[in-house]
Amino acid sequence: MSALAGQHILIGITGGIAAYKIPELIRRLKDEGAQVRVILTKGGEAFVTPMTLQAVSGEEVHSELLDTQAEAGMGHIQLAKWADIVMIAPASANTLAKLAHGFADDLLSTVCLATAAPLLLAPAMNQQMWQHPAVKANMQRLSEQGVKAIGPESGSQACGDVGAGRMSEPHQIKTFIIEQLQDSVSKPLAGVRLTITAGPTREAIDPVRYISNHSSGKMGFALAQSAAKLGAEVTLIAGPVDLQTPTGVKRLDVESAQEMLEAALANPSDIFIGCAAVADYRVANIAEHKIKKNAQSGAPQLELIENPDILKTIAEQNPAPMCVGFAAETRDVETYAIDKLKRKKLALIIANDVSNSDIGFNSDNNAAVVLSADERVVFEQQSKTSLAHQLAHYIANHFHQNFRR
Numbered sequence: 001m002s003a004l005a006g007q008h009i010l011i012g013i014t015g016g017i018a019a020y021k022i023p024e025l026i027r028r029l030k031d032e033g034a035q036v037r038v039i040l041t042k043g044g045e046a047f048v049t050p051m052t053l054q055a056v057s058g059e060e061v062h063s064e065l066l067d068t069q070a071e072a073g074m075g076h077i078q079l080a081k082w083a084d085i086v087m088i089a090p091a092s093a094n095t096l097a098k099l100a101h102g103f104a105d106d107l108l109s110t111v112c113l114a115t116a117a118p119l120l121l122a123p124a125m126n127q128q129m130w131q132h133p134a135v136k137a138n139m140q141r142l143s144e145q146g147v148k149a150i151g152p153e154s155g156s157q158a159c160g161d162v163g164a165g166r167m168s169e170p171h172q173i174k175t176f177i178i179e180q181l182q183d184s185v186s187k188p189l190a191g192v193r194l195t196i197t198a199g200p201t202r203e204a205i206d207p208v209r210y211i212s213n214h215s216s217g218k219m220g221f222a223l224a225q226s227a228a229k230l231g232a233e234v235t236l237i238a239g240p241v242d243l244q245t246p247t248g249v250k251r252l253d254v255e256s257a258q259e260m261l262e263a264a265l266a267n268p269s270d271i272f273i274g275c276a277a278v279a280d281y282r283v284a285n286i287a288e289h290k291i292k293k294n295a296q297s298g299a300p301q302l303e304l305i306e307n308p309d310i311l312k313t314i315a316e317q318n319p320a321p322m323c324v325g326f327a328a329e330t331r332d333v334e335t336y337a338i339d340k341l342k343r344k345k346l347a348l349i350i351a352n353d354v355s356n357s358d359i360g361f362n363s364d365n366n367a368a369v370v371l372s373a374d375e376r377v378v379f380e381q382q383s384k385t386s387l388a389h390q391l392a393h394y395i396a397n398h399f400h401q402n403f404r405r
């Protein structure tokens with residue numbers, strides 16, 4: 001499988017003559033299974049049309065920062081989070097200056113500040129411009145910020161000059177992107193089977209009503225995506241949630257705790273992560289027909305019985321996978337988490353405080369404390385995507401140190 005398969009590559013095209021080569025680059029990236037989105041600067045629009053880029057990328061081309069239509073006005077943040085890597089080709093002298101100094105006055109420069117993805121550049125300009133001390137200083141600043149660049153190459157230029165300033169060729173840029181992806185995303189979970197549950201469960205009362213909870217599934221889905229990016233063969237067992245299936249992940253949709261357990265047992269793994277908010281109880285006798293309001297007999301009494309404990313059941317299998325639990329609590333978070341860690345014989349427990357609405361069930365952010373028999377590690381508040389990335393690495397390390405058989 002190509003290193004580009006399933007990767008999200010955001011291409012920024014600025015106002016240089018070499019922009020005409022970018023449709024070719026996009027086609028090569030798409031041929032290897034990458035998903036490509038494009039940001040075109042106003043300068044870039046003079047050299048290559050949005051129509052051509054849309055046709056080759058299969059995606060709408062983005063140009064406007066102040067666009068009320070784009071994702072309810074937050075399109076720049078969506079694009080910044082979506083990207084696994086940002087490649088600006090060609091990178092004009094003007095855009096290099098903006099990036100070196102942290103400007104955010106158009107969509108491309110704003111996304112570059114807002115993304116956690118590695119930023120790559122393919123500078124291209126007249127040889128005299130490339131030699132200018134201001135351009136040299138800007139490249140130096142960018143390099144100090146960790147930005148990587150390919151080229152420019154030497155040769156004859158569109159303006160008739162000869163010298164350094166030609167953009168590297170699309171096949172060279174593609175290879176450069178693959179190398180950077182391989183560097184930034186090692187695959188410590190390659191060949192490891194990882195099953196993860198996510199979202200709430202629904203416990204039926206009658207054919208139209210149920211007991212459930214506020215879990216959005218976002219944390220579990222983000223973790224499934226991060227684990228897949230680290231090379232794991234991921235099975236995601238999802239309760240009822242309205243979320244897109246992460247790339248490269250096998251998804252099984254379930255409703256009740258009972259169904260979730262059956263799916264978990266049917267998908268043995270090396271690592272099991274219980275991220276779902278599973279209902280502790282279900283209704284003993286689910287009514288066959290809708291329960292009607294009845295003034296005489298008053299409010300119905302629901303008899304509840306205990307649901308199976310999915311994590312505990314999986315941890316008791318022989319052989320058992322490395323089990324990771326989540327403890328979403330509203331008070332005494334770590335005390336409850338340590339109790340759960342010991343009682344269920346888990347390898348790790350990820351504790352988080354859901355009483356704080358900034359990092360709670362439906363939020364896009366989270367913070368966590370990971371506890372094991374001999375370690376306590378704090379992960380500060382950040383986006384669920386970024387936290388998932390860090391947790392996936394932590395889980396992978398723990399697995400290799402303690403469980404790899």
Ligand SMILES: Cc1cc2nc3c(=O)[nH]c(=O)nc-3n(C[C@H](O)[C@H](O)[C@H](O)COP(=O)(O)O)c2cc1C
Pocket residue numbers: 013014015016017018041042043044090091092093094095124125126
């Ligand atoms: C015909 C033509 C070709 C140009 N080629 C380049 C180029 O290769 N590199 C560059 O840095 N600027 C080039 N420029 C200048 C940029 O288009 C200009 O600086 C613009 O403001 C860049 O805006 P942007 O960085 O937002 O895309 C060229 C301008 C023209 C008119």
